[in-house]
Amino acid sequence: MACSTPQGVHETIDRANAAWRSSIDSQACFHQATIDKLFEARVYRTGEELPAEFDDEMSVLVSTPVEWAVEFRCFCLDGQIETASPYLRDGKLARLSQFESTSLELEAVHSFTADVLAASKSSLPRAGVVDIGLLQSGKWAVVEANAAWGSGLYGCNPSQALNAIREAIIQPGSGDSFYEIALTQ
Incomplete structure (x- = not known):
């Protein structure tokens, strides 16, 4: 094949x-x-x-193997990005550059991810992580999607990421999740 x-x-x-x-x-x-x-x-x-x-x-x-220029982690909730951060740039961990990105990159990340989330609305959970990247060819593509609760933060805003993580682990109305118990005490 x-x-x-x-x-x-x-x-x-x-x-x-x-x-x-x-x-x-x-x-x-x-x-x-x-x-x-x-x-x-x-x-x-x-x-x-x-x-x-x-x-x-x-x-x-x-x-088919591809070459990525930059890869971003996007914590998503209800079809929207809560927070995003580059995690690899030219194959190197973006921590070396303090997870910096330009406003143009973030605008493109939000635009592409919004299109992906809208197109996948019926098959995605309410909360999760979508990793996207800019190929060396200049085109955006999805790297993968993962559970929010098991994904690294990299340079994402922890408070905003927590919104997605919380929704990924709580069963609404169960009354027995850690978060719901803490809210009622």
């Missing part, structure tokens, strides 16, 4: 059997488990590089 998906878009592969493993030998592809972090998400150059514990029935995201 050649990695012919559009740049930045993952193709779901439902079975990773021996034939599939050998078919990727002709082209390096980015591989990521669809559930948890069952193996390291990275470019695998051959099927033999895939982890030995790789389950033949495991769902895997496969895409």
